[in-house]
Amino acid sequence: MHLIKFIEIMAILVGAFSGFIEARRKRMDLVGVFTVAFITAFGGGTLRDILLDKRPLFWVIHQEYAILIFVLALVATPLMRTLRHILSERLIVIADAIGLGLFSVAGVSSALDAHMPLFIASMMGVITGIFGGVLRDIVCNEVPMVFRDGKPYAICAFLGNWLFLLMRAVDLPYNLALWVSALFITGLRLVTWRFDMRLGR
Amino acid sequence: MHLIKFIEIMAILVGAFSGFIEARRKRMDLVGVFTVAFITAFGGGTLRDILLDKRPLFWVIHQEYAILIFVLALVATPLMRTLRHILSERLIVIADAIGLGLFSVAGVSSALDAHMPLFIASMMGVITGIFGGVLRDIVCNEVPMVFRDGKPYAICAFLGNWLFLLMRAVDLPYNLALWVSALFITGLRLVTWRFDMRLGR
Amino acid sequence: MHLIKFIEIMAILVGAFSGFIEARRKRMDLVGVFTVAFITAFGGGTLRDILLDKRPLFWVIHQEYAILIFVLALVATPLMRTLRHILSERLIVIADAIGLGLFSVAGVSSALDAHMPLFIASMMGVITGIFGGVLRDIVCNEVPMVFRDGKPYAICAFLGNWLFLLMRAVDLPYNLALWVSALFITGLRLVTWRFDMRLGR
Numbered sequence: 361m362h363l364i365k366f367i368e369i370m371a372i373l374v375g376a377f378s379g380f381i382e383a384r385r386k387r388m389d390l391v392g393v394f395t396v397a398f399i400t401a402f403g404g405g406t407l408r409d410i411l412l413d414k415r416p417l418f419w420v421i422h423q424e425y426a427i428l429i430f431v432l433a434l435v436a437t438p439l440m441r442t443l444r445h446i447l448s449e450r451l452i453v454i455a456d457a458i459g460l461g462l463f464s465v466a467g468v469s470s471a472l473d474a475h476m477p478l479f480i481a482s483m484m485g486v487i488t489g490i491f492g493g494v495l496r497d498i499v500c501n502e503v504p505m506v507f508r509d510g511k512p513y514a515i516c517a518f519l520g521n522w523l524f525l526l527m528r529a530v531d532l533p534y535n536l537a538l539w540v541s542a543l544f545i546t547g548l549r550l551v552t553w554r555f556d557m558r559l560g561r
Numbered sequence: 562m563h564l565i566k567f568i569e570i571m572a573i574l575v576g577a578f579s580g581f582i583e584a585r586r587k588r589m590d591l592v593g594v595f596t597v598a599f600i601t602a603f604g605g606g607t608l609r610d611i612l613l614d615k616r617p618l619f620w621v622i623h624q625e626y627a628i629l630i631f632v633l634a635l636v637a638t639p640l641m642r643t644l645r646h647i648l649s650e651r652l653i654v655i656a657d658a659i660g661l662g663l664f665s666v667a668g669v670s671s672a673l674d675a676h677m678p679l680f681i682a683s684m685m686g687v688i689t690g691i692f693g694g695v696l697r698d699i700v701c702n703e704v705p706m707v708f709r710d711g712k713p714y715a716i717c718a719f720l721g722n723w724l725f726l727l728m729r730a731v732d733l734p735y736n737l738a739l740w741v742s743a744l745f746i747t748g749l750r751l752v753t754w755r756f757d758m759r760l761g762r
Numbered sequence: 763m764h765l766i767k768f769i770e771i772m773a774i775l776v777g778a779f780s781g782f783i784e785a786r787r788k789r790m791d792l793v794g795v796f797t798v799a800f801i802t803a804f805g806g807g808t809l810r811d812i813l814l815d816k817r818p819l820f821w822v823i824h825q826e827y828a829i830l831i832f833v834l835a836l837v838a839t840p841l842m843r844t845l846r847h848i849l850s851e852r853l854i855v856i857a858d859a860i861g862l863g864l865f866s867v868a869g870v871s872s873a874l875d876a877h878m879p880l881f882i883a884s885m886m887g888v889i890t891g892i893f894g895g896v897l898r899d900i901v902c903n904e905v906p907m908v909f910r911d912g913k914p915y916a917i918c919a920f921l922g923n924w925l926f927l928l929m930r931a932v933d934l935p936y937n938l939a940l941w942v943s944a945l946f947i948t949g950l951r952l953v954t955w956r957f958d959m960r961l962g963r
Contacts, residue, residue: 386909392906395916413815415814479627494700498900499896499909501702501903502702503702507584507597508593559592612808612819614817680825681821699903705794709789715797760792
């Protein structure tokens, strides 16, 4: 339980941090930095909950996360140059891969609770995992990175979501399915990234 | 009934195909191609249902359409060059005009069922007809085509929606109103396109 | 009561007008001008109501506002050049500041009615106040102005929302809290704009 909480916070922080970086690259001010960080961290889950018509939203129940990002935006803006040195690209990719795994599996599981058909549930998992970044790129006036760089990212989430659905279909325990699938997504993302594998265009 | 089903599938395919083309033009990978096709085909109806708070969404009930687009994205990507030769511009415009008519009238009728006031219902019809393309252009980082090319498109949907509302107001049968209005929209779009008529700017 | 109605209409008109200007700058046609004006005027409140799952939406209940913008789009397009001369930048900033105050406080108050926690309520107020403009800029394919120009805008709304929450927490009358906070936001925006104060980047 404590581990989940820890990873969850880490995933949100990583999302927020990638928002920080992009917002700074676009020379945004404090308001932009906070908003883009917030959208990146919570956009995917929020879109999923709107599509499923589920309320209250995650960040409404846990306003401490919103406050955390707000404080970080205040603190991080002057520290951004230093932070970028400390946080190497490798570290960011690893944390982001953990976030992708966790968010995706949380998404597919939540869609399953809402009695979605299987293919839709797998899509909801992908949406939860990737649409924070998609919305970040739209607000920053870019073609979303995840749609064009050809590196397996959404695909990892998609395959891992089906692993989860399969494990649930053969009645494996919920927690086991959750952890194995999240680990699978994170691992697949890291392996394909490490060996620079590409999707055909 | 079979005819409606056929046209519906065709309209979705046309929407998806215009998404394919735009995604490829932006050099997107497989994930981008699928997502943009999906957004183009279902974005308008999804936005309408979110505004009306109607669930489950169309593509949640009919997951076969989502799967169809998924399979097409897999198959179409390598075939895209060939497909663009086979599908002439004229064919695309015709199919798109049929889609515009059908989606718009479905939108206004669905808004009427939800007891929307008349002007709002006519707007909901237009949203259903055009916002798939608008969202496609936003994701592809373009100013939406329908807002700037000056060719009658949304206007055709708007006028046809009022024709539907008028026919319902004088108690003409639902099916007649539906078909006449959809045909009116498709015809008006094709005629104005053929004679290259423009809206004043 | 009449005064609120008057200011409300004025705020919507100002939002719509800023949408008109931006849409014309992008050389949009009539459909684009109407849509962008509509999104600018109602986008913030609509996003808030979707996040809170509140229906029917404001512009569905008051379809007269949607019709008003529609008529204005028809009339204003040829008059735009004249209008821009009559409406000086100063006048637009003042009207926009009034709109910011009114929309923001309406947003925070509506979030409080929906039992949102305090920080979320303050965010909902800011969303109501600024996201019309954010969505306008996204549709017009720009990085949202409010995220990058460094002038206090969202911050004014944020502080004013907390003033409202504070006044409600110490049980001051609802109407008093509403008016004082709206006035505070408008005043703060105008003062910081007049003296060209900036947020640090």
